[in-house]
Amino acid sequence: DQQVKQNSPSLSVQEGRISILNCDYTNSMFDYFLWYKKYPAEGPTFLISISSIKDKNEDGRFTVFLNKSAKHLSLHIVPSQPGDSAVYFCAASALGTSYGKLTFGQGTILTVHP
């Protein structure tokens, strides 16, 4: 049972354009969502998070949008840079019940072309 899904295995964009990575979830108990960037053979690097009481959170070039009714979140990267090329994971947690457990999506490989 995949509770967090990233249905696009890969995404390719041109440098300077917008990258939009999508994530869907099924568990209505999830109330905190995070995005991580990961390079091969390294640990994930935290990018940005959002609580379910918000619908948008912005940090520099990164913006996360949350649509609770659709159980959907997205990460926007503007402008995209070649250094953004990596695997991006969304993750979700039910803060009050899960002992901090994160449930991850399958990941999306982002490639930003110069």
Place this chain on the structure above:
Amino acid sequence: DGGITQSPKYLFRKEGQNVTLSCEQNLNHDAMYWYRQDPGQGLRLIYYSQIVNDFQKGDIAEGYSVSREKKESFPLTVTSAQKNPTAFYLCASRSGQGANYGYTFGSGTRLTVV
């Protein structure tokens, strides 16, 4: 500098052998976690520990064992009962504070069965 150290970076195991992956943190975090990453899949939770001398099974605990005798250490043993142990293993700890939900990940161990 505080952080999580996983060792070794690469590990080779013969079929039928047990092997132990090390995870040490000096962040004074109570909670620690082990995740496994396979190609095309997200990180899946193996075991987690909220406090010393206590740990719980995650989603894919079969064939694995852990101990938590010290706050700083959370070693993972991959036993011969694990049918498909070749994967990338990530250890994490959590403070519960901050936008990242306090998560810190190690740099991972690549285990290969030969």
